[in-house]
Amino acid sequence: MQRKETLYLKIAKIIEEQIQNETLLLGDKLPSIRSVQKLHNVSINTAKQAYLELESRSLIESRPKTGYYVSKTSQRKLALPSVTAIADAGKGKTPEDLISKVYDTIAKPDVTQFALGLPGRNFLPLAKLNKGVIKAIRSRSDSGTDLEPVQGSEHLRREIAKWSLVLEGKVTEDDLVITSGAMNAIYHALMAVTKPGDSVAIESPAYFGILQAIKLLGLKAVELPTHPVYGIDLDALKKVLPAISACCFVTNFNNPMGFQMPDENKKELVRLITAYNVPLIEDDIYGNLYFGAERPKPCKFYDEAGLVLWAGSVSKTLAPGYRVGWIAPGQFKDKIIRQKLVQTVCNPSLYSDVIADFLEHGRYDHHLRMFRNKLYANYLQFQRAVETYFPDNTKISQPKGGFMLWLELDKRICTEDLYDAAGAMNINFAPGRMFSQHDQYNNCMRLNYAMEWNDRAEEGLQKLGKLVKNSI
Incomplete structure (x- = not known):
């Protein structure tokens, strides 16, 4: 078992290095799983595991009936967020006040809402759910x-x-x-x-x-x-x-x-x-x-x-x-x-x-397939927008799923102060201090990308990026 795990990770590392040194370019098609099996003299399962490992890290993506390709998220321009040394964290302010402040704004329709950890309505099968409620009422005595x-x-x-x-x-x-x-x-x-x-x-x-x-x-x-x-x-x-x-x-x-x-x-x-x-x-x-x-x-x-x-x-x-x-x-x-x-x-x-x-x-499975496709497309748009509008020293997470994006900004920036400035422009996000009991992550923010991607969303990120640049 150990040998199999070592082999698939070794194969994955070889391909990862080829992507990083641009031997394999964005959009390039990868060899088939059968080809990888023969090339490395391993089992089909080991070859599959190597590709699943790369896919789980968003380096490659599968396309139905055509194979695997170098993914759009593999060519990152910004670094990953840091691992915080918890032992050094201060114990000053607690986040309750900030959480209440953020939640007070979530029902306002005129706010571009990047803070709320919920999917936008355009992601949900509302008509089918309404039919389901009517059916449930009629079928129960x-x-x-x-x-x-x-x-x-x-x-x-x-x-x-x-x-x-x-x-x-x-x-x-x-x-x-x-x-x-x-x-x-x-x-x-x-x-x-x-x-x-x-x-x-x-x-x-x-x-x-x-x-x-x-x-x-x-x-x-x-x-x-x-x-x-x-x-x-x-x-x-x-x-x-x-x-x-x-x-x-x-x-x-x-x-x-x-x-x-x-x-x-x-x-x-x-x-x-x-x-x-x-x-x-x-x-x-x-x-x-x-x-x-x-x-x-x-x-x-x-x-x-x-x-x-x-x-x-x-x-x-x-x-x-x-x-x-x-x-x-x-x-x-x-x-x-x-x-x-x-x-x-x-x-x-x-x-x-x-x-x-x-x-x-089967309606849930069908809905989830559509939902995941929209989320992935949105993630790519958000990643591109952050790389375009935010400072070059911004660090950005690399989610493998879900709909949260974590940004680590220049250490001189306080996202709680930034939150007030963004709020004045009707833009909302979740400041980093909300995510710890300690007074830390003050230069971080969380963005929700499960929302309709449109001009308003892009303009919101552009304004937010400009605020960050002006705060340094």
Whole structure:
């Protein structure tokens, strides 16, 4: 097994170097997988793994029925963001004030909205969802007024289990609990595996919703150094594992960095938490928004001890306001069901029916294919615009999926001050300080590219870039 992993990474490195030294140019067609197999005298699977590795890093892209090509994102002009040394972080201002400030503006239609972590309406199948609601009302004798089981709609749980092919049958309908979105699932998970005063390991920068949940429950967040391509520093995690009660990570298309943790790292992460008997809350809300050839596996796939609590939802992909999420909590299922009975009793049955119907009849898969294509096209537009309008020393993340872009600007720039200046021009973004409990990432920002790409969006980025240049 080790030999196979070494071989495919070696092949991938050779091709990567050819792209970097421009032996292979943007748009060039790569040799077929069969040719790579013969050239390197390896198995078909090893050749495929090499191409999947390159695709997961956005260096190459597959085109149906024609093969693999050097991708448009391979010719980056700007560097990747830095890995922050968390130990040196100050403990001054906390982000609550800034989070409230940003959220106060999100409902204003005249604002060019780069801050909101939600897909624009043009990305959503609104007409089909409306039909689904009407169908659900007509097909229920109670018109949706009866209570569901506490664990959630059996129909919806069965469809989620059937649809989660990436887990290869390791999750059944009985393993799942329906929640009010992914954040509700994460909150339940934190409650189930910790007590006030416990420490929870998180990435840094981290999604501010997770930071707020940890604080609200009286827990301590332990921020760990995080690489913009490979994710959490596993050596740093290993050092703190004896002193923490849980981990909470976004392993696929992390918010805000956009990285996809490699499979080898996920396996090692699961091995570590199992050895130390520390639960992992895995927020996999973006896992279906991949740019590569296949959906990346979550850590849950490698979990044999029931220590991974796998959370997902349709809030980022289909219907944000429906608040339909789920969790496969492993050995903590009964505790989470008891918590849910006390907190919310059950979920709205109509929305469960609509989502179950979407899953059952293939409409969700069709929608996701269209969604991913739009997201990837938008990512390329945003990358081009940042390279064109922002200073040359701007650092930009390289997401493998999802819809978040993380920018690291000149150290002299404070994005909180920039936020006020941009707000005066009706432009919104998420300042970096929101993504840490410490007073750090002050020269960073997060942009959401799941919005309609038009002249207004481009003009917003142009103005934002000009503001950055004028602030240096």
